[in-house]
Amino acid sequence: MSMIEAIQLSRVYLRGDGTPVTALRDVSFVIGAGEFVVIRGTSGSGKSSLLNILGCLDTPTSGTYRLSGDVVGSLSDDERSHLRARRIGFVFQSFNLLPRATALENVELPALYSGAAPDRGRARELLGRVGLGERAAHYATELSGGEQQRVAIARSLMNDPPLLLADEPTGNLDSASGESVMQLLSSLHREGRTIVLVTHDEHIASFAGRELVIRDGVIASDTVRRAQVPA
């Protein structure tokens, strides 16, 4: 079953002065449930534009995007919010933890919007899962970058989404922390989660089973590195 179906997606931005910028041009691909896909490309090639559409934060100017069968482009803003709450976990380059909240509160946050009952136990469990069980009461500002990103990964799992989207999750980390974050994502993939990760970095890209290279808004290559067998 396919998790993501992108059919001739285009995204055209309008600059301040009214001139159009084409960030994506007729991009088509399919990502199956349980795949670990990396999207690689140079700066300005359109990676974030694509990920925003896949994450239901943005809608394509033309083309069709299906997320596990649902046509996202025809959904209202509220419906897309509900999709994000239940089906998608986000991991950002700059972590985006709430600085005035503890690690535990940060992990719990998505439950606020999924309609589920507050579940402190699950948040604790997830913190343990990313190796930060004893840091639950620490404020985000008291954690190292790598720790913050692991809290952010725990947060992305709070509503148990089938799809994780990560935009340069190791971009702000040293190589050791980046490595541990990638180990974590790999283990989530082995559990059966679909992961789409944007990066510049060739080494990071090697963790994924498939690599989409994007250049000037078009898919330049689509390489399967190894057979993906979800555990």
Add this chain to the structure above:
Amino acid sequence: MNASRLLASAWRSLTRSKLRSFLMMLGVIVGIASLTALASVGEATRQETMRQFKRMLGTFDTLTIRPGAGSTRGMPSLGAVEPSLKFDDGPAIVAGVRGVKRVALVQQAFDLDVSYRDETAVPLVLGVSPNWADVRGEAVASGEHLSDDDDRTLARVAVIGSDVAQTLFHGEEPLGKVIRIADVPFQVKGVMAPRGAGPGGVSLDNMLVIPVSTSAKRLFNRDYLTTLVVQLEDANESDRVADDVRAVLRERHRIIPPAEDDFTVSSPRATLAQITSVGTMLSKVVTGVAVIATLIGGAVIMSLMLIGVSERRREIGLRRAIGATRRDVLRQFLVEAALIAVVGGAIGIVVGAGGATIGALLQKLPPAYEWQIIGAAFAISLAVGILFGLYPAWKAANVDPIEALRS
């Protein structure tokens, strides 16, 4: 997202930057505190005025008839009034007007010397019909009230107020003693229960009553009255009864239009309402200032909220990414603004009630903590929070998450 979680998270964000929250509240605190204090002091004063009038009048379910058109509110002596109200007018009103319980007849003077041995006082001297004590609900502390027999026999008896008892007798037993009112001897048959202070804080116990028939024939030698006190069956009928009384009196006094009434009917309730509704100039100015302070408080909340929204764009973007709808974000910021205003309002209410207590104590009044005032202050704070929180919350709801999250 349910209400308690919303409130809990708003409370958290409020308590995590206490100084900022306090600054946001300050205007509301000042405004609500002064509004509460003002309203409470005003209410305490109004209640005291009511009590003073009540003590003076004994009851509010009456109409007062005085001689002369447009007669003054003061208390003229018998010698200074038009001789238009007659003794027979009383029974005529009882007989001719529906809804009248009793009519008391009063002659008054407050320029008569009253003496006992070497002591002299100048109390208010009232000649009253025997039903006067019933109309007013007046009680005696010792002895008895004036009786029908006293009135019929023109008895020279007096019931004296507690101040008079004190001034003339200094603790000696007054009952049975003979006092002189303008040199006419009267025997004390009762001492009235103390009434306390009337309007302006003047004592209401510096007075005595004698039968009105006695006062008319043996003291003043006048056959007219200074006041008729009409007691109503039902206080709500005051206007209708006043009209009927006027008609009866005009006929009895043979007044033909366009001639004016030679008497004035007034309702103490209406007079009181008028007196207590007029705030002083000062209180109006202070109220205005308090309202402005509250509005400035609202504006402060709005501008600090707007700054907060732009500082928290990332947080908003993140919340949107993990599934918050626009309405969730709107609600979050609105609840924060409302909570700040309400907490500020609550502090203001406490501060204001404290101020009102001090104010009341300075005026030697019992403080009035009216739940309506507290409720209104609360409602005003909430309204200010929502009103001034709406625009920042709307701004927050419309933050573009993609842009907000771009690093």
